[in-house]
Amino acid sequence: MKKSESRYFNTALRIDQAFLKLLEQKDMEYITVKEICEAAGVNRSTFYLHYETIGDLLAESVQYMNEQFLEHMKLRGEVFVSKIRDCPLDELYLVTPAYLTPYLEYIAQNKRLFRTALKNSGSLGLDRIYSRMMRHVFTPILERFQIAEPDRPYMVAFYIHGLMAILSEWLKHDCADSIPHVCAVMEQCVMGGRGKQEEAK
Template sequence: MNKKTDLRVLRTQQSIRKAFYELLQEKGYEAITIQDLADRAMINRNTFYLHHQSKPDLLNTCMDELLGEVKKAIVLCPINTRPYRISMLETVMQAVLEHVSRNASFYRVMLNEENRIYPFRTKLETILKDKLNEGRNPAEEPSPPEISRELLLEYLVSSFMGVVIWWVKSDLSLPASDVSAQFSRIAAYGYLKAAGVALEETHAL
């Protein structure tokens, strides 16, 4: 009996999420009502409220589940070994992009500025920042640093997110492996050198 009940609950939850994802793409988050969700999931409003307190609660549940999967995807990616290798950043980027490709429709909605789902981007940036800053030991860093570590991290995460958003908007126009390899080279060598632009060295007199 309990097993049957659990399966029924699971199916209802899946129906609500499927309805939510479809409506997000069709109408945008702000326009969705609880009645819309109930009608699309073929349940009544009371059943919806047995599973979620509100539309924001449903959104947070979906975001947390998706972002939890991102964390699992990158948790084993090495990032703090010495000597540092370009392939480390490439591995993290590819793990994220492969997750994006498996959930492309949801990412399109979540990262679309018109939908104003800003917490999703903020939470994803925090996950990336924690990963890229993993194992950092300020005591082992040169002092004083030529460039602020916080500035470097912010720059890298912003660039990382920019590439993810561009990739989603371009309908995953390049293979994840190509995007990851190119991004890691840009991050490692700077965009001018990565683009093959010759730089003139300047020397103080």
């Protein structure tokens, strides 16, 4: 990467981080370009060099958050979908420690960002993200369980929003409970305690 390109991306990252910090303090509709520029240490012309509107910045922040998570998880689409097709049915719940631990570790390492995302879930377009997750992840899972198509949106809504509520509660308390404990709670909620019962056998 050329020095000029590196400077461009570093500036964009500073604007990104300033925006996320401001989101912790107030709702997005009350944030101004002037505030973002002051927090990032750039002028308005620099902001508009990178983004046309705060909405564009918001979209990039969400994309950045997702890319960081995917990199942390080291997941690639084809490998993940292949695993969904071939793994034992019990693993399709995606609430086993193998799936949950890296996710919870990532959240704990990025508490501020995730608190901001949950607080501003509507603005950050998390529903659209979940919709994509349903198409690429949950739909193949529900097909393997032979769940009737009209029932799938209800089951996905229950699954996602239930787990997000647990994460929200965990973040509210600054991730004080251990990751194994939160994993066990999620497993119990989704599998009705079956995972623990099977381990005890």
